[in-house]
Amino acid sequence: MSLPAFVPAPNLRDQQRRVAYIDYYDVNWSRPDLTLLACAQQGFNVIVLGFWLSGTSAATDMAVTWQNWGDATSKATVMSGLHAGVNPYTQATFAPTIVLLSVGGASEYPLRDYGAKPFQPSPLPPYVTPIVVPEKSAFYLGALAGEWVNDNLLDGVDFDLEHFTPYLAFPGYTSQDVIDWCAAANVGANWAMSRGSNLKSGYITAAPQAPYLGPVGASTTWAGPLGGYVGVYKASVLPGGGAAIDWMCVQFYNQDNANYGSYETMFVQAAPAFPLSSVQEVTQPLTGVPLSALIVGALLTPRFGDSGYVPPESLRVFFARAKASLLYDGSAMVWAFADGTTDPSIDSGAWERALYGAKVQPLLLNLA
Numbered sequence: 001m002s003l004p005a006f007v008p009a010p011n012l013r014d015q016q017r018r019v020a021y022i023d024y025y026d027v028n029w030s031r032p033d034l035t036l037l038a039c040a041q042q043g044f045n046v047i048v049l050g051f052w053l054s055g056t057s058a059a060t061d062m063a064v065t066w067q068n069w070g071d072a073t074s075k076a077t078v079m080s081g082l083h084a085g086v087n088p089y090t091q092a093t094f095a096p097t098i099v100l101l102s103v104g105g106a107s108e109y110p111l112r113d114y115g116a117k118p119f120q121p122s123p124l125p126p127y128v129t130p131i132v133v134p135e136k137s138a139f140y141l142g143a144l145a146g147e148w149v150n151d152n153l154l155d156g157v158d159f160d161l162e163h164f165t166p167y168l169a170f171p172g173y174t175s176q177d178v179i180d181w182c183a184a185a186n187v188g189a190n191w192a193m194s195r196g197s198n199l200k201s202g203y204i205t206a207a208p209q210a211p212y213l214g215p216v217g218a219s220t221t222w223a224g225p226l227g228g229y230v231g232v233y234k235a236s237v238l239p240g241g242g243a244a245i246d247w248m249c250v251q252f253y254n255q256d257n258a259n260y261g262s263y264e265t266m267f268v269q270a271a272p273a274f275p276l277s278s279v280q281e282v283t284q285p286l287t288g289v290p291l292s293a294l295i296v297g298a299l300l301t302p303r304f305g306d307s308g309y310v311p312p313e314s315l316r317v318f319f320a321r322a323k324a325s326l327l328y329d330g331s332a333m334v335w336a337f338a339d340g341t342t343d344p345s346i347d348s349g350a351w352e353r354a355l356y357g358a359k360v361q362p363l364l365l366n367l368a
Contacts, residue, residue: 006076007083009155009202010045010096013246017295018043018095018356019333020348021102022062023050025304026341032065033078036099037087039337042349043356045095047082047337048158048205052103052145054110059148063101067152075153098155100203103145103185105160111170111181114141119177120184124239127196138181139188146192149202156203156246157189167224168212168231175226182206183235186244198239206232206248207297207333210260211274213250213282221276230287249333250279251297253308260308263318266296267326280326291326297333301346304335312354319355330356 020039028035039047049063059067069075081088085096104110119138131147133140145157161182167175186204194201208229214221216230223230229248236244252260259271260278270278283291296319302309310318315332322328332355340347 005080007080009083009098012045012096012098012203014292015045016329017046017247017331017333018352019046019048019249019295019297019331020044020337021048021050021333021335022337023105024061025336025346026338027062027065029065030069032062032069033074035062035337035339036066036078036082037089038339039348040082040085040094040097041087041092042337042339043095043352044334044337044348045097046100046333047097048100048102049154050102050336051105051108051160052101052148054104054108054113054141057144059101066154067148072153079153079155098203100156100158100205101145101149101152101154102158102160102207103141104162106162109163110141110159110161110185111138111173111178114138114185115173115181119181120187124187124191124196124198127191129195131192138184139191142185142188142190143192146189146202149189149193150195156193156205158203158205158207158249159185160207162209164212166222168226168228169224175224175228175231179226179231179235182229182232183237183244186236187238190238190244200238200240200242200244203246204236204244205246207251208232208248209251210255210270210277213248214276215281215287218276222274223277227287230282230289233289233293245293247293247295247331249295249297251335252310253297253299253335254306255308257307257309261310263321266310266318267322267328279322279328291328295331295333297335300334300336300338300348300351303346312351316355 116135211222214223216227
């Protein structure tokens with residue numbers, strides 16, 4: 001099966017998304033293309049590369065390995081294969097797949113590093129490349145990440161932002177500041193990926209911790225009355241119209257074992273420590289965030305987090321109940337990819353099969 005010169009990215013916005021982060025574990029450092037293809041062949045149709053760091057304004061780990069591997073033709077061959085669902089080396093098939101760049105991570109403080117005000121220039125500047133950064137603001141953080149995505153032929157930007165204080169604040173910044181900052185970063189990423197057209201271009205996603213979300217107006221939540229990431233989602237509107245954020249992979253882990261460890265606390269009613277932060281409580285009709293914009297995030301193994309591990313067999317039961325009662329589509333994110341190289345007992349492919357079934361069939365998707 002021969003591939004066209006370049007196959008465009010599939011449209012996964014209304015499809016079941018099976019998301020895996022690749023950071024440093026089990027990465028083939030000399031052949032990151034093989035790591036990407038292995039992840040897709042495990043059944044994941046959204047791959048997120050860690051990380052682009054705000055502290056250095058540069059990529060690290062799997063992201064920089066991809067950046068440094070091959071030339072544009074080699075990258076285009078692999079990305080076309082991923083988009084089409086065909087391994088360009090072996091012709092093995094899998095679900096059409098996209099690849100995103102993750103900005104941030106647990107070690108980073110992007111709001112500190114790119115916190116200059118105003119967060120977003122008005123009017124937006126003319127697009128030139130390489131992008132000139134007059135001040136280290138949220139808009140230009142997003143723009144640099146978007147430019148990196150263009151340069152390395154990926155499909156979008158994911159923001160993994162952490163270290164917030166209650167009410168989704170940050171030292172020196174109010175809750176409204178944080179919401180405005182996040183919205184500006186999203187606009188900047190789309191501005192760069194669209195090369196200044198400001199029309200929706202590529203994917204923009206987020207990876208908030210579960211307590212970061214809550215209904216707007218609720219004063220008893222960790223997220224606060226502005227809704228935390230619910231507020232971010234609603235404020236992230238592109239200059240050309242439309243929502244900037246395609247979906248949020250919510251981290252239902254690292255919040256102690258009792259808080260999101262059951263179907264009820266994950267999907268229906270959150271535990272008292274983090275009220276109003278379950279899937280049902282932070283989506284329509286309570287908040288205006290569509291159910292399709294939320295993806296349940298989970299740990300591959302207890303070794304990959306501090307707490308909150310839920311076995312995939314249990315998640316499968318949770319998802320079946322959520323499909324019946326909430327019409328949840330079964331999308332999931334796993335932290336993180338592993339193929340058994342380091343430890344044969346740690347394999348994200350086995351996790352995926354335990355969650356979805358033994359055989360993964362390629363999906364038929366519309367191309368965008």
